[in-house]
Amino acid sequence: MQAVLDGTVLADASDADVVTIEGNWYFPPDTVTSQALSMSDTPYTCPWKGEAQYFNVQTGEGSHQDAAWSYPEPPASAIGRVGRDFSGYVAFDPKVTVG
Template sequence: MKAVLAGTVIAEADESDLVRIEGNWYFPPASIAQGALVESPTPYTCPWKGAAQYFSVQTGDELHTDYAWSYPNPYPTAFDRVGKDFSGYVAFDPRVQISE
C-alpha cells in the first residue's frame, strides 16, 4: 500500500505490515520515505492510545502541517485493544491518498 500526497510517495509497505486503527492505516516506521516527515509541536493525547507525535509532511517545497501522526510510546493496554504493537507507526490525514 502507498501513502501519496501531491504526487509524492510518503510511505509504502505491504498491507500485511500495516495496522488498521479507527479507520486509519498505520504504516511501519521503516516504510516512511526519508525526509518526508518533519516533527510538529502540536500536542494531543488519545485517551486510550496515549501521547501522539504529530508531523508535517514535506512534498517538494510545500510543508503540509500536521498531516501525519504517530504514537511513539502507546499505553500498554492499547496493544491488547489493537492486537499488535504499533509503537512509532504513522497514520495520515484524509487528504493523503492511501491506495494499493
C-alpha cells in the same frame, strides 16, 4: 500499500504490515519516507492510545502541517486492544491518498 500526497510517496508497505486503527492506516516506521516528515509541536493525547507525535509533511508542492502522526509509546492496553504493537507507526491525514 502506499501513502501518497502531491505525487510524493510518503510510505510504502505490504498490506500485511499496515495496521488499521479507527479508520486510519498506520505504516511501520521503516516504510515511511522520513525526509518528508518533520516533527510538529502540536500536542495531542488520545484517551486510550496515549501521547501522539504529529509531523508536518513536505512534498514538492509545499508543506502540510500536522498531516501525519504517530504514537511512539502507546500503553500496553492500547496494544492489546489493537492486537498488535503499533509503537512508532505513522498514520496520515485524509488528504493523503492511501491504497
